[in-house]
Amino acid sequence: MNSNFLDTINTPSDLRELNSDQLPKLAKELRQFIINIVATKEGHLGASLGVVELTIALHYVFNTPKDLLIWDVGHQAYVHKILTNRKAHFDTNRQLGGISGFPKRSESEYDTFGTGHSSTSISAALGMAIASQIKGDFKKHHIAVIGDASIASGMAFEGLNHAGVTNANLLVILNDNAIGIDPSVGALKQYLTNVKKGTEKQDNIFEALNFNYSGPIDGHDIFKVIEEFERLKTIEGPKFLHIITKKGKGLKQAEENQVVYHAPGKFDAITGDILPKSTKIQAPKYQDVFGLTLVELAQDNENIVGITPAMPTGSSLKYMMEAFPNRAFDVGIAEQHAVTLAAGMATQGMIPFCNIYSTFLQRAYDQIIHDVALQNLPVIFCLDRAGLVGEDGATHHGVFDLAYLRCIPNLIIAAPRNEIELRNMLYTAQLGKLKNPLAIRYPRGRGDILNWQVPFKETQIGKGEQLKKGKKIAILSIGAIAKNVTEAIQSLNISHYDMHFVKPLDQSLLHDIFSKYDVIITIENGTIIGGFGSGIAEFKALNNYKNTLKILGIPDTFIEQGTIAELEEKTGISAKQIKLFVETYL
Numbered sequence: 001m002n003s004n005f006l007d008t009i010n011t012p013s014d015l016r017e018l019n020s021d022q023l024p025k026l027a028k029e030l031r032q033f034i035i036n037i038v039a040t041k042e043g044h045l046g047a048s049l050g051v052v053e054l055t056i057a058l059h060y061v062f063n064t065p066k067d068l069l070i071w072d073v074g075h076q077a078y079v080h081k082i083l084t085n086r087k088a089h090f091d092t093n094r095q096l097g098g099i100s101g102f103p104k105r106s107e108s109e110y111d112t113f114g115t116g117h118s119s120t121s122i123s124a125a126l127g128m129a130i131a132s133q134i135k136g137d138f139k140k141h142h143i144a145v146i147g148d149a150s151i152a153s154g155m156a157f158e159g160l161n162h163a164g165v166t167n168a169n170l171l172v173i174l175n176d177n178a179i180g181i182d183p184s185v186g187a188l189k190q191y192l193t194n195v196k197k198g199t200e201k202q203d204n205i206f207e208a209l210n211f212n213y214s215g216p217i218d219g220h221d222i223f224k225v226i227e228e229f230e231r232l233k234t235i236e237g238p239k240f241l242h243i244i245t246k247k248g249k250g251l252k253q254a255e256e257n258q259v260v261y262h263a264p265g266k267f268d269a270i271t272g273d274i275l276p277k278s279t280k281i282q283a284p285k286y287q288d289v290f291g292l293t294l295v296e297l298a299q300d301n302e303n304i305v306g307i308t309p310a311m312p313t314g315s316s317l318k319y320m321m322e323a324f325p326n327r328a329f330d331v332g333i334a335e336q337h338a339v340t341l342a343a344g345m346a347t348q349g350m351i352p353f354c355n356i357y358s359t360f361l362q363r364a365y366d367q368i369i370h371d372v373a374l375q376n377l378p379v380i381f382c383l384d385r386a387g388l389v390g391e392d393g394a395t396h397h398g399v400f401d402l403a404y405l406r407c408i409p410n411l412i413i414a415a416p417r418n419e420i421e422l423r424n425m426l427y428t429a430q431l432g433k434l435k436n437p438l439a440i441r442y443p444r445g446r447g448d449i450l451n452w453q454v455p456f457k458e459t460q461i462g463k464g465e466q467l468k469k470g471k472k473i474a475i476l477s478i479g480a481i482a483k484n485v486t487e488a489i490q491s492l493n494i495s496h497y498d499m500h501f502v503k504p505l506d507q508s509l510l511h512d513i514f515s516k517y518d519v520i521i522t523i524e525n526g527t528i529i530g531g532f533g534s535g536i537a538e539f540k541a542l543n544n545y546k547n548t549l550k551i552l553g554i555p556d557t558f559i560e561q562g563t564i565a566e567l568e569e570k571t572g573i574s575a576k577q578i579k580l581f582v583e584t585y586l
């Protein structure tokens with residue numbers, strides 16, 4: 001029979017109508033459906049291809065949405081979305097106005113918990129399981145699906161540690177494909193490898209934490225997985241199932257090049273080959289400016305060390321890891337540890353460059369304050385993906401950092417305008433003159449300067465710069481958003497200043513500006529509340545200036561997904577919107 005099972009399925013109830021022997025064909029159809037759409041619309045590919053059988057089995061055996069299912073990180077939840085009433089909208093995945101690339105409570109009753117940042121699933125599922133018990137519901141199942149890289153994070157361990165002393169009806173499924181975005185790291189990874197090889201003869205870690213452990217089983221053997229779920233349904237208390245899958249399963253290139261096919265961009269759905277990027281010579285990514293400059297600096301300064309929590313490729317710290325394997329560390333998904341590790345190194349005279357995506361640094365807030373700033377340790381935070389990041393959406397925009405960092409004493413906050421400024425800031429940071437911690441914030445993607453590897457020049461800390469001279473109105477920008485300002489005001493006779501630092505602010509330049517212009521407009525790729533503009537507002541209030549001050553930035557709401565250009569337009573910080581705004585004051 002040649003029928004297409006996927007056509008008949010909108011919800012898990014439809015799925016449960018199929019005979020189990022029809023499920024392998026459904027798995028094939030689902031893989032092809034995902035490949036066809038992600039090939040043109042882009043998104044996270046490898047992780048979802050790896051959990052096709054697991055997802056089918058979960059919705060087949062458990063009574064979702066009554067039984068509660070949580071996908072850790074959620075980048076692997078495409079099959080789940082397609083099987084839970086979103087097949088018809090899947091081609092809008094990650095697009096403006098479309099469905100989110102991550103599970104989201106407001107999108108579906110099947111998305112029981114919003115995810116995006118890793119390692120939250122065990123705590124959330126445990127919370128739900130305990131709530132069910134309190135409410136007298138002892139039948140409901142609570143399931144967390146978590147990857148091998150995500151389970152190594154501190155937060156996941158906190159959840160396991162608590163769950164093990166409860167009798168909560170919790171099932172943790174470890175989806176072990178031995179890779180995160182980059183290969184998984186650490187002792188737990190080694191332990192899991194030994195378990196899989198059958199060479200682990202000691203106590204099972206998860207049994208030692210009081211979980212009823214089973215596995216490892218082949219996560220692509222759908223009949224085995226279904227059988228195991230049926231068995232686990234009858235067991236009370238915390239259970240742990242270890243399954244082995246292959247990231248990218250079903251697409252040769254994705255299986256063979258798992259790092260690239262984590263989120264490959266556009267590719268040919270038939271051959272699997274990634275489509276060639278533009279042949280035009282492009283300016284470098286800010287990430288490569290960071291990574292390559294750090295290698296250059298580390299060649300001459302042996303105290304430099306690099307740290308990334310699980311993002312060596314995304315951050316380009318991989319260049320330093322290749323060049324100086326003893327001085328560059330991927331610590332896994334462990335932002336808190338990464339920050340305090342850097343602090344420890346700094347106490348011993350090392351110069352740690354701790355590179356963390358702005359959004360993930362939120363995890364390590366106390367460590368920034370308590371372990372770094374309070375002790376005034378000269379850790380250099382390289383805040384990647386600062387500002388709007390695009391299609392990953394609300395969970396990933398790096399728009400809070402200026403607000404959450406600005407209130408921390410001792411911390412210097414810099415935002416280079418372009419690649420050369422980033423390079424010079426990195427250079428300045430390692431000269432040994434700075435006695436404070438420093439955050440250097442830069443965006444996702446490329447700048448504009450082709451010839452960026454110019455001789456280093458020291459940056460003057462706390463100094464701003466006038467970029468354009470004009471009358472009546474002064475625009476004050478911070479960081480790479482200056483590009484939009486330059487474009488917006490090219491035909492207008494107004495001034496533009498790049499303040500370079502959010503902390504310390506260039507007070508003498510600000511006095512000069514407030515005494516010269518009627519209207520001052522600040523622009524940042526960050527939240528209006530608490531950010532750069534707020535700092536200027538505080539300066540104005542403290543100094544009793546009466547000028548008109550307007551603050552442009554990200555409004556007080558969570559910004560969904562879309563291209564960066566679309567989101568800049570929507571939030572009023574595109575060149576077009578800036579121009580329209582400025583013109584109302586001319």
Ligand SMILES: Cc1ncc(C[n+]2csc(CCOP(=O)(O)OP(=O)(O)O)c2C)c(N)n1
Nearest residue numbers: 047116117118147148149150179180181310
């Ligand atoms: C707190 C946090 N840090 C980093 C990331 C970036 N990130 C997204 S997926 C991922 C790897 C996840 O690996 P794993 O849990 O093994 O799942 P897999 O992709 O293999 O299915 C990382 C590091 C994140 N989402 N959240």
Ligand SMILES: CC(=O)[C@@H](O)[C@H](O)COP(=O)(O)O
Nearest residue numbers: 073075116263314385392444
């Ligand atoms: C799911 C997740 O958190 C990452 O895969 C993230 O999408 C990476 O973002 P970049 O593509 O900006 O590296």
Ligand SMILES: [Mg+2]
Nearest residue numbers: 147148179180
């Ligand atoms: Mg993994």
